[in-house]
Amino acid sequence: MTRPLLTLAAALLALPGLAQRLHSPSHKLALQFGLSPAGEPTYQLSYGNRPVLKPSRLGVAVQGQSGFAQGLTVVRIDSTQHDDTWQPVWGEVKSIRNHYRELLVTLQQPGPEQRQVQVRFRLFDDGLGFRYEWPRQPNLQYFTVTGEQTEFNLPADHKAFWIPGDYDSNEYAYTTSRLSQVDSSPIKAIEQKSAPQRVQTPLMLKSADGLYVNIHEAALVNYPAMMLNVNPQTFGLTAQLVPSATGAAAYLQAPEHTPWRTVVVADNAPAILASKLILNLNEPSQLPETSWIRPQKFVGVWWEMHVNRSSWNYSDASNLKLADTDWQALKPHGHHGANTANVKRYIDFAAQHGLQSVLVEGWNVGWEDWAGNWKEEVFDFVTSYPDFNVAELQQYAAAKGVKLIMHHETSGSVTNYERRQDRALDFMKAHGYDAVKTGYVGRIIPRGEHHDGQWMVNHYNRTAQHMAQRQIMVDMHESVRPTGLHRTYPNWLANEAARGNEFNAWSEGNPPEHETILPFTRLMGGPMDYTPGIFRLQLESWNPERNKGRQVHTTLAKQLALYVTMYSPLQMAADLPEAYEQHPDAFQFIKDVAVDWDDTRILQAEPGEYLTIARQAKGSREWYLGAITDEQARQQTVKLDFLPAGQKYQAIIYADAKGASWDKNPEAYQIRRQTVDRKTTLKLPLAPGGGAAVSLKPLGAN
Template sequence: MVSSPDNQLSIGFDLNDGKPFYHVLFKQDTIIYPSQLGFTFKEIPALKDGFKVLKTEVNEYNSTWEQPWGENKKVEDQYRELEVQLQEVVGQERLMNIYFRAYNDGVAFRYEFPEQKNLGDFVIMDELTQFDVKGNPDTWWIWADYNTYEKLYQQTSMEEASWVATPVTMKGEQNIHISIHEAALTDYAGMTLKQKVKGVYEAELVPWANGDKVRGSAPMKTPWRTIQISPTAAGLVQSNMILNLNEPSRIEDTSWIKPMKYIGIWWGMHLGTETWYPGPRHGATTENAIKHIDFAASNNIEGLVIEGWNDGWESWGAKDAFDHITPATDFDLNKVAAYAREKGVMLIGHHETGGDIESYEKYMEAAFKMCHDLGMHAVKTGYAGGIYPRGEHHHGQFMVRHYRKVVELAAKYQIMLDVHEPIKPTGIRRTWPNMMTREGVRGMEWNAWSEGNPPSHTVIIPFTRGLGGPTDYTPGTFDLLFANAGERVKWNTEDIGMTRTHTTLAKQLANFVILYSPLQMASDLPKNYEGHPAFQFIADFNADSDESGVLNGEVGQYITIARRSGEEWYLGSATNEEARALDVKLDFLTPGLNYTAQIYKDADDGDWKTNPQGYSIVEEEVSSETVLRLKLAAGGGQAIRFVKK
């Protein structure tokens, strides 16, 4: 047994008749009942029983480290660790070690196959790790599959959540909140959770095309299996455990890695007013790019992504469709890149692969070098569609290896990454801080061509998907009913023709703060921002956070977050379909100083259904002793900038 530094959490190891188990306690109450550990392999005996303990060792660790960007620049890393060395009693006498860590905000464990004569190359067919969660807690989850996380969350009992993607979040007895996930996913299959026995989750790894789960060789360490635990929902969001379980940065000079806001030639394609491919409605023309650069430069927007700039979009879905070097016929890349540099706007590259990994890897190095030479130090990648070679999956070991290869190669050319259709975040941004943000969520674009995302969706994300890491949700839509979109052409089979964005305008601003991303997109068309008073919040917002605090929150109901950037603070608060008033203490502000609170709030009669675009902007003098009452409309929110007087 090993306990957290504050002695509130404990994780224990048991060997019952040679079978390894673990269990978890919070304040001496069971959270996870004894749960099985082990593996089955291809063509060799399993490692699941017949063990003896060779040695145990407990160590304690306490440090603070700094990251070049993040919700909090300074991160405390404090835990106690139990190492258990196991050996088979009979047979090949193979070795397996398990490391257990207890933090104040959760517990984690991982397996190690040390170097040994009787275990060389191997294929894992099943990881037998179980999570026997106490009771039948309320659970917020999405259906697992092998290729996408872009789904709406459900709230059910745990027993009804039969096969889930992680992070999966639960609320049990005495309001104890837990989230099960993984950290440091490296050269391994992504983990889902399946109830093979009702009420008990077991690791279900995403397979290779032939059914193998993980191909490896000793020595090898698995990803960490993580259980974040908090007496409040807000405490889950405040946790740094996933980050701390990853290795320190491998990039020595991080001066080129800089958070920023960006806009894009992108939303028009989702609305169906523009196309990714050349033609009369092509979005990525030289002329349009110049207009977007001018808008960004005039409004304190640091970056611009241009989708559809390159050859291949007219061959969508075909093998070897995309050329990541050659511009489309009506796009002058050199001219646009030079103009962006002149205006001080970072041009963000866009590499849509269509899932064709073999083709993209042929282009990748030359494409990254080209971006570097043009001063483009950020690239948005995309993996929409099925994976080539066919049969492989977005979340299997094949793609985990590819995603990591891209991150490492991008670092070589000083490229920051925004990955769409990704593997879920597991904290590798600590090791590779050029891995800035990723999608891996049902984001803003679904509002343009489906039934949309309900108001509760964005107040579930921080407590679920957001626990893994930054989320490129792309908030900031002002034309909520698409009244200013122009002629739209259906291009997506999900398009039901009744699309809209299911929030108030003030909540769109609040999401800039709530849905953390160091590359934060203002998603709407520039014409919907020009001359709009509420756009001032986006222009003023600083995506480079120094510290963050979660002021309140309940999963799927509401959340309030404050972030400091330099001497300014930004606050975002949002609710679900229910209107509510929240009293918020401003004790995060520097004591003894007065601030001007620039408040962007819902109109008195605001409502996401009946008056989504009603808002007001007011100013109020506040201090660290002030308690603000935030009135949030149904589906609404509030955004505040605090400036020292």
């Protein structure tokens, strides 16, 4: 419920420098709002007696007028408090408490037009959210935002876990450094080179005295993503909005508001991961009925292309035109992965092992000429290659009780995809597909727009809405990083939007620390389709000539643990069937582990070092546990006191074997069983780059 706390009228608030203070519900955090002598709105945040943010300016620059950054007066302050509990359609916990105190400050420009902006603050015990709002008013209708003055001024030179502020890609390995040392200039850009001191959110920070701070945003709608410019001398961060093709940031019409800027704060790392602040700042589900949304595990014709066993394209032809090419007449090169017989092999494997779906990439014409040419029409999303029989595979999968997942790669040509999307979704529904993986590899069309700009943000959101209307689930790759919108559109199961497991197949790979950082950064905004479960970790055996020296930088046991530590309701068993057939005992964990949860406990965590999480399966007494480490070997001592009293469990422990390591002996693992209860303490040895996975299944009632 929401109830007012106070309202202060304009006569009391026109005084320069007047400060307004707000405490979180349990008084863990304190917010102070004020105006500078120049009429600049400012705020600061403290955790107990420890500063989180020093006085930091607020404001929005608007094209063709004075903007909303200085010369402002306060005309009204309202304060309320709110406390309720809601249930997500799927997620890491069964229910979420939404408890905050709110401050709404109405500010007014000088002059006769008296344009107003409101700053709405919501202060939780685990952090702060705030946004700018423009109410309906006679002298502000259409306006163009050129930037923000929003600052996050830190009190010291914190340790930071960051990637470059690239407008077109999040697919970087993380750098750990002090804020004063942020410099992305030596890092090879993937798409759009970043300014050296610009970083992306979510940005994870740790102070010298053990305060953890995470800066991101929530509910990114009709606005560009926020990056952060770092001042290495003052340790201040300033919002940098991704520009549009015109150079402006956002085109708005009042009434309107920005996304929430979020600051999650705790004095321990597990509390950062347990925070639901970003979800709480998103709107409730907009879908009237959600029974058709099904968290699931899947396999797919995918990894075999990354390890050069097959290809996406059907032929070696080039310079093809979508509308004019006779695809039936093309000469096949003989190693096209998405052929009917091969897809049936994956369907059989999924059916045998109780996996719900099969993803197929490379099924549709156009892959001969899909990347790097900034080409408008590459795919039509309905025409299959001659060796992929859509109707036959539909019938075959249905007979086996398996669903097929559609793949829509746009090659960055989003205008083409939007023109063809209705027909593509009609095609999906006609052939039994109820989930789709979209992709946005390459430079965006309309030319000049960025992956993370307002135009593309609106596309991603429209696509999620459009697919919800057709009862289609969606997994987006190469998209803007998520901001909790899966609460509003729960058919939006996952995103990639970071450097995934695939990078191990065709680059220098992901360092062993990578998976210990991602939960504190990318996953703060929502689930990631990381594609875990690689068992054949040294990749030369798939193709010795093209995969020389390449390997996944984890142990096999760590790949199992990722199903617990890297949360997603859509989890892929990413390796080839034959890799799993060589290790059926280890594959059992992938078959067993849940993808939807009633409870989550963050047992141990430190960004860049280690992570241990336990989760209770939805509607079940079963628990699953994952523990991972960076390149350092560790022994994690794990208390099972989260188990119910009076109940014994069989623990099946999948652990690194003696002598295992990510680089020398990655596939060495051991499996042991023991009876446990809530008084048991497990000792889990983690090899360098390693991990452990544990299934906990209740024994007979006691």
